[in-house]
Amino acid sequence: MIIRMAKVRVLGPRARLSETLAVLQDFGLLQVAEGPVRAGLEPMSQSAFDTRRRRQLARVIEDAQFALDGLGVRQFAGAVPTPVSVSELARLARLARRARSGVARLANDEARLNEERALIQRYRDLLDALSPELHKISRSPHVVTHAVIVPATERAAVEELVSALATQSQHSIVARLHPLRSGELVLLVVMPERAAAHVERVLADARLPEVSLPSQFHAASLSDAVPQMLARLEEIPLELAQLAKDRQALARECTVGLEKACAGAHDALARLEALARCSTTSRAFAIEGWAPKTSAKKLMLLLERQLGSSVAVEELATEEWTGEDVPVVLTNPRLFRPFETFVRMMPLPRYGSIDPTPFVAVFFPLLFGLMLADIGYGIVLAMLGLLLHRHSQPGSIRRTVAEIMGPCAAFTILCGVLFGELFGDFGQRTLGLRPVLFDRAEAATASLLVAIGLGIVHVGLGLVLGVVAKWRQEPKHAVGSAVSALMVAFIILALLAALEVLPHNFLTPSVIALLIAFPILVAVEGAIAPVEFLATLGNILSYARVMALGMASVMLAIVANRMAGAVGSAIVGLLFALLFHLVNFAIGIFGPTVHALRLHYVEFFGKFYSPGGTPYRPLAHWRPTPAASSL
């Protein structure tokens, strides 16, 4: 249901405005509306100081959030960050700036080390191949090394080139070819210093350039660079571990302060925004806002106790604010609350209209259960829901999904019992399970009738809710909705009488009633009414999808069971059957969810739902949202 709201006006001396806003923030239930503009009252003007302060606060929030994210603080350590004073906020702002730069420095160092390690790792293969040889010659003075990577296909040509080099040169040149894991070859040429220029020229002419080492090792020779690179590979993990320790130390030092900074800056920003909505005279202020009807009295008592008689509070009469944009708060029993998520996926219902959550909470699991309808799948769904419930935080999206899965699983099991399904026909074949109502795989007509019957009930309920919703504001349209609902009922009666489900005597009165109702509908709702009425009949027929999806689900399950015996090997057949059941289960979760939602949003909500409500955002102390702290 939608909570009843009261419009409250707070009046007091201008000097106490900031103090009043602070008390209202502590109270946490008043949404400050745009200030009243009447003779003598003017909206609060925003000074350059206010604009600068807003910018500073936004910067504090950004710094603190950046630092918290960088330190990996996902959930606030303190349950509730305590409010902070202005002077403390200045200190916390400095802390946030310092923590931000510290986190940024740590992140830069970490990125640099990781990059360096990745770069050296790219040479790892080469280093492993050359290291033993270079180690041997590292003690020989006046010796130069030259490494070249060549494709494996050019091995013969390179060997020929090397032997020619050794023969032509009067110096002793040694060349070794080492295979790399990539399939290429590394050619290491060791030569006296005197021969280096000649050899390098020959290799360059043969288009065999020397291996290019990372930039920080460019200055060193190959025989010096390789051990240095190997040493860096051992040092980098130690340096990274040190950075991780530094980060932990910074987190220990700053987390509480950063959380306070975040909360304090958000609070101060909220007060500034509320201040901008106040109206003032030269000596007094006026604040108007929305609070739940039940808390209005509490607010009056609180302000009187905290600020004395100089600040007055009054509740405005409903006539004064009817038609205004009242914020909407949905409140539902605990069992229904998870289904508010489906309602919130649409624009919120307008204040004074109907909150469809209780109806969604009943019909969504029912439709879902009718479509999946399998004891086995229901048990698996319940187990998944329990698992998700255990590994989720209260108020998180995962918890909401788990709480929706519970009733869906219950209805799936219940409908599975009614239709005698346990993993398709597995229960019937092995355990002798029999349907209580009918077998969906056989009785397509009965299944269709159940689906259409449910559609009649659901759409009929929507039409009745439409009458109730429109009765106060648009009585003419309410009559139109009522006539539509009656016409649906007459058509059903006529059909049942024609099919001899009901006594034949019902047919003529039903048709006469239809003929009387039709012109009334056109007179009340206009020429478009017959089209809308036909759309309502189409909406009811749309519930045939419940039967279609249900039949598809059971058929797939039966095919999965047949697979177990269709393949030569029993184990392979069993695996195929399990895989097919898994696929069917996945489809069975997704399909019914989307279609049950669609039946609600299009067929059911279309009859009464009035979107356009604004969310309720009271002036309160900032709290990290569950979605931000944990999914």
Next chain:
Amino acid sequence: MTTWWIPVAAAACLALSAIATAWAQSRIGAAGAAALAEKPELSATVVILVAIPETMTILGFVVAMMLILRA
């Protein structure tokens, strides 16, 4: 009396409605994806819009089933 046309009619019933749905969904899906890129909060509306043409296939399936069952 030969009843070969009954399964053919049932198949045509389902196939034609499925083709029509696929064509409609391809248009709506493309437009919906473009809308979501700019306004992610429209996800519920887009799901509804994409699911609307499925009614055609569902009704095609129901009619096909009725044809088969009456045969």
